[in-house]
Structures are given as C-alpha cells and as structure tokens.
Amino acid sequence: MKQEFKIIADLVDKNTRVLDVGCGDGTLMEFLKKNKEIDIRGIEISKNNVQKCVEKGLTVIEGDAEKDLSQFPNSSFDFVILSQTLQAFLRPEIVINELLRVGKKAIVTVPNFGFWKIRLNLLIKGTMPVTKNLPDEWYNTPNLHMCTIKDFFNFCNNRKIKLDKSLALRNEKTSSISNINLNIKNLSAELGIFLIEK
Amino acid sequence: MNGIDSIKKIIVDKPLKLDCGQIINNFPVAYETYGVLNEKKDNAILVFHALTGDQFVSGINPITKKEGWWSYAVGPGKSIDTNKYFVICANVIGGCMGSYGPSDIDPITNKILGINFPVITINDMVNAQYNLLDFFKIDKLFCVTGGSMGGMQVLQFVSNFPDKSKIAIPIACTASHSAQNIAFNELGRQSIMADSNWVDGDYSNKKLNPDKGLSVARMAAHITYLSKVGLQEKFGRKLQERDDLKFGFDADFQIESYLRYQGSVFVDRFDANSYLYITRAMDYFDLIKQHDGNLSRAFVKSKTKFFVISFTSDWLYPTSENKDIVIALNAIGADVGFVEIESDKGHDSFLLDIPKFLNTLKNYINTSYLKN
Numbered sequence: 001m002k003q004e005f006k007i008i009a010d011l012v013d014k015n016t017r018v019l020d021v022g023c024g025d026g027t028l029m030e031f032l033k034k035n036k037e038i039d040i041r042g043i044e045i046s047k048n049n050v051q052k053c054v055e056k057g058l059t060v061i062e063g064d065a066e067k068d069l070s071q072f073p074n075s076s077f078d079f080v081i082l083s084q085t086l087q088a089f090l091r092p093e094i095v096i097n098e099l100l101r102v103g104k105k106a107i108v109t110v111p112n113f114g115f116w117k118i119r120l121n122l123l124i125k126g127t128m129p130v131t132k133n134l135p136d137e138w139y140n141t142p143n144l145h146m147c148t149i150k151d152f153f154n155f156c157n158n159r160k161i162k163l164d165k166s167l168a169l170r171n172e173k174t175s176s177i178s179n180i181n182l183n184i185k186n187l188s189a190e191l192g193i194f195l196i197e198k
Numbered sequence: 199m200n201g202i203d204s205i206k207k208i209i210v211d212k213p214l215k216l217d218c219g220q221i222i223n224n225f226p227v228a229y230e231t232y233g234v235l236n237e238k239k240d241n242a243i244l245v246f247h248a249l250t251g252d253q254f255v256s257g258i259n260p261i262t263k264k265e266g267w268w269s270y271a272v273g274p275g276k277s278i279d280t281n282k283y284f285v286i287c288a289n290v291i292g293g294c295m296g297s298y299g300p301s302d303i304d305p306i307t308n309k310i311l312g313i314n315f316p317v318i319t320i321n322d323m324v325n326a327q328y329n330l331l332d333f334f335k336i337d338k339l340f341c342v343t344g345g346s347m348g349g350m351q352v353l354q355f356v357s358n359f360p361d362k363s364k365i366a367i368p369i370a371c372t373a374s375h376s377a378q379n380i381a382f383n384e385l386g387r388q389s390i391m392a393d394s395n396w397v398d399g400d401y402s403n404k405k406l407n408p409d410k411g412l413s414v415a416r417m418a419a420h421i422t423y424l425s426k427v428g429l430q431e432k433f434g435r436k437l438q439e440r441d442d443l444k445f446g447f448d449a450d451f452q453i454e455s456y457l458r459y460q461g462s463v464f465v466d467r468f469d470a471n472s473y474l475y476i477t478r479a480m481d482y483f484d485l486i487k488q489h490d491g492n493l494s495r496a497f498v499k500s501k502t503k504f505f506v507i508s509f510t511s512d513w514l515y516p517t518s519e520n521k522d523i524v525i526a527l528n529a530i531g532a533d534v535g536f537v538e539i540e541s542d543k544g545h546d547s548f549l550l551d552i553p554k555f556l557n558t559l560k561n562y563i564n565t566s567y568l569k570n
Contacts (some may be wrong), residue, residue, distance in 0.1 A: 054537065
C-alpha cells in the first residue's frame with residue numbers, strides 16, 4: 001500500500017530519529033530513507049525479513065517488539081512507527097504504552113475492521129471476513145486483536161493519548177477523521193493512520 | 199616448523215603496560231594481510247582471531263599447509279572480499295604463531311619463557327595489535343570483526359579506541375566470560391597441567407611435550423564448539439570401523455575417534471602454554487566490570503556502527519549473551535543491528551560454510567562501505 005507510506009512520510013519530520021516496529025522486509029524503511037533525511041532503524045521478528053533488510057543496507061534488530069522495546073530509553077526516538085502490526089500483538093495496550101515511552105511521537109496504522117465490506121461479509125456470509133487486506137482465515141490469521149477506526153479513536157481519547165492527526169484511507173484517497181465524521185469514516189475507510197503522543 | 203620465515207612481524211618499540219602491571223617493550227606482533235590498501239586508506243578491515251586461530255585467515259596457511267581458519271568468509275569474492283578490502287590479521291600476544299608469547303626466549307636467561315611469560319588479557323592483546331594501525335599509517339579502519347574470542351577483541355577495541363573503526367561486527371561472543379565458559383577453560387588447563395610432561399610449563403627447555411594433556415584439552419573444548427543435534431546427526435552411535443562393540447576402551451564409536459583425531463592434530467600446531475595463557479585472558483574478560491557494571495559505558499564515546507551476529511545452536515556464547523551487547527548499545531542510542539542465524543552447527547558456525555551467515559556478513563559489509 002504505497003499511499004500509506006506516502007502519508008507516513010509526510011508525518012515524519014526531516015533529520016529525525018525513527019524506529020520502525022515490525023519493519024517487515026524494510027520496504028517502508030527504504031522508502032522513508034529515500035524520501036526523508038532520517039536516521040531510521042527497525043525491529044523485526046522474522047529471520048527471513050531481517051535478512052532482506054540487511055541486503056538493503058538497513059539497520060535492523062532481530063527481535064520481538066513485545067519484549068525488546070523495553071531496552072530503549074525514554075524518548076530515544078522522535079518517531080516510532082507501527083504499520084499494520086498492532087493487531088498482531090498479544091498485548092496491544094502495552095505495546096502502545098511502550099511506543100509512546102520510546103518515541104516522542106508514534107505513528108500507528110490500523111486496518112479498519114469496521115469497513116463496510118468487512119461488516120457485510122460477516123453479516124451476509126456469517127463467516128469471519130476474508131478480504132484483500134485481511135487475506136487469512138480465522139484459524140491461521142496472525143491478527144489477534146482486530147479493531148476498528150472508532151475503537152482506536154476511542155481508545156486514545158479514553159487514555160488521554162493526544163491524537164495529533166487522524167487520517168482515513170480509502171482507495172488511495174486520504175481524509176481527516178474527527179468526532180463528527182467518525183461513524184462515517186469507520187464505515188468507509190480501509191485503513192486508519194494516527195499520529196499520537198502522550 | 200617449516201615456513202616460519204614467511205611470518206611477517208612488526209617489533210613494537212613503544213612500551214606496553216599490561217593489565218598485570220608488567221611493562222613489555224620491543225616485542226614482536228606477527229601479522230598477515232590480504233588485498234590492497236587503497237589510496238584513501240578507507241578499506242582496511244582488522245580481523246581478530248579466536249582462541250586457537252592465527253594470522254593466516256585465508257588461503258593456505260604456510261605453516262600448517264591447511265586452509266586458513268576463515269577461508270569461507272575471507273578471500274577474493276567472499277563475504278570479506280579481498281578484491282575490495284585490505285584485510286589485516288595479527289597473531290594475539292600470548293599466541294604461538296610469531297607474536298610475543300610463552301614460547302619466546304627470555305633474553306636474560308636465554309631460556310624459553312614458559313610460564314614466566316606475563317599473564318595477558320584481551321585488553322593487552324588489542325592494545326598490542328593497535329600498533330599495526332600506526333605501522334600501516336591507517337588513521338581509521340573501515341571495520342573490525344571476529345568471532346568468539348575475536349568478537350571479544352572487537353568489543354574491547356571499540357571501547358579502547360572509540361573513533362578508530364567505522365563499523366564493528368562482533369560474532370558469536372560475549373561481553374563477559376560466564377562461569378560455564380571459565381569452567382570449560384579450567385578443565386582444559388587442568389588437563390594440560392596434569393600431564394607429567396608439562397613440568398611446570400618448562401617442557402620446551404626440557405625437550406618434552408605435554409601432548410596428551412593438550413589433546414584432551416582440545417577434545418573437551420571441541421565438544422563445546424558443536425551442538426548436541428549436530429553431533430547426533432553427524433555421528434549418532436555409529437561405530438568406528440567395526441561391526442560391534444569391542445568391550446574395551448579403544449575408540450568404538452565414531453565420535454570418540456573423531457575427537458581423538460582432533461586432539462592429535464591440534465598438538466602439532468599449538469603450544470600448551472599458549473593455550474593456558476589465552477584461555478586465561480578469555481576468562482579474565484569482563485567488559486561489564488571494566489565499566490563499573492554498565493556495559494553501555496564501554497561504547498558511549500563511540501560513533502562506530504555495530505552489527506552483532508549470533509547462532510541459534512551456539513550454547514557456548516548463546517544468543518542471549520550476544521543480545522546483551524545489543525541492549526547495551528540500544529540503551530545509548532548507538533547504531534546497532536542484530537541477527538541470529540539459524541544453524542545446528544553450534545558455536546563453530548561462524549567458521550563454517552553457512553550461506554545465510556556468509557551472505558548476511560557480505561551484505562552488511564558491502565552496504566556499509568557504500569555509505570562511505
């Protein structure tokens with residue numbers, strides 16, 4: 001999803017220190033490095049992906065973000081990015097706390113389980129939704145904690161986490177999420193992108 | 199031994215104060231180089247060898263006539279490409295391949311030093327080798343790397359000389375020798391010292407050789423370099439050139455025969471006192487204690503980029519101990535990467551043909567050099 005990366009790149013300031021949590025094969029890191037003069041590194045759990053990052057000349061630490069974020073000091077990064085990974089953690093709440101401790105700001109993107117196609121899928125078929133963005137079956141999905149844009153929005157508000165920016169993405173088109181249009185965006189967007197801080 | 203004349207040496211005429219307090223001067227550091235130092239002098243890689251290694255990293259070792267100890271990783275077109283980089287490796291002091299060690303002659307008594315050689319440390323080894331930078335007039339190395347004890351020297355080097363290498367790749371090592379590490383080394387030392395031919399370390403002057411002790415030390419150590427799974431797969435309970443058990447103490451099993459062989463070839467190339475001194479240096483290695491219990495302090499002055507590599511089946515210097523180095527570096531916001539390579543070959547993995555490891559090493563070195 002190239003558009004997501006472009007939006008993330010816009011949210012990240014130049015000459016900053018950035019950590020990409022669950023950086024995968026380094027596609028986003030590579031993109032950000034090319035487009036922004038930033039000092040970026042990643043954490044990745046999959047050995048194969050770590051190898052791919054090294055091939056690209058990216059700084060990567062093989063490890064489990066759920067455990068290994070604790071080794072970073074407070075505010076050691078200007079931005080910490082979590083791209084479509086939150087739902088795969090055992091304890092997402094703790095991960096978000098860690099993101100906000102390690103980073104001055106965090107960028108979190110969540111696949112929206114409230115997207116109308118997903119809702120319709122469950123309503124009509126009566127089976128767990130399988131879509132282009134969520135291609136796995138219920139028995140083999142890595143996603144343990146799916147949420148909706150509204151869930152994440154409310155989560156931040158309830159915990160007094162500042163939502164600096166809330167964006168909805170649908171068909172490469174970006175729009176802002178606010179209290180007023182929250183229910184609509186929760187139905188129409190495939191992905192939520194949030195810039196948050198403590 | 200034949201070929202001894204082909205050993206290159208520098209004589210260090212700067213006094214070196216050892217950790218034990220003794221000062222050494224005019225001592226030899228034997229080294230070998232591969233590749234060519236470029237005009238900018240920015241392509242030099244200093245490789246540190248492990249316990250029983252030497253300066254002959256690649257190609258045919260002129261003394262032993264065997265492949266260099268890191269031939270899989272170092273050479274033309276290899277991970278550490280000698281067509282591109284200038285590779286330097288020195289024999290550690292305390293060693294037995296030309297650098298100042300216990301088999302040198304004491305100029306006063308005109309006898310072989312033996313255990314009158316001072317006890318040396320990893321710090322002393324690194325400080326001695328640093329003189330090679332002056333010799334080659336290299337202001338800053340591109341890379342320092344090494345596995346096992348070589349990795350310990352990498353850590354010590356960056357700690358001692360924070361701005362003298364652009365990148366550092368410690369492999370399968372630790373920042374502090376564990377009780378288990380010390381225990382295995384002590385087993386080796388005791389085996390040497392229990393050999394009646396050791397005669398308090400004076401065997402060379404008495405024309406004796408503590409071969410039995412040294413070979414048992416090697417056999418015991420060799421087990422720690424392999425993994426249980428690796429051993430089981432390679433040997434299992436296979437018998438050595440016989441159809442059945444012989445109900446005796448001959449080498450019935452292939453693993454016994456293999457270990458005996460490893461021990462017997464080792465004594466031809468290694469000095470028993472060197473084994474004592476170098477294992478002692480490893481046991482004394484504690485970079486954490488050197489920095490008042492905080493490993494991060496060892497690297498706080500350095501801008502060196504780190505890449506730490508461990509192996510899944512290495513139980514001698516396990517991933518957790520390698521990760522402690524990564525954690526210490528992250529705690530000070532250093533630039534550090536880390537990978538754990540999957541391998542069932544145990545600690546020895548870093549010396550072997552493990553494509554994933556060799557590719558990773560190659561990629562990291564080449565992409566780091568591009569960023570010059």
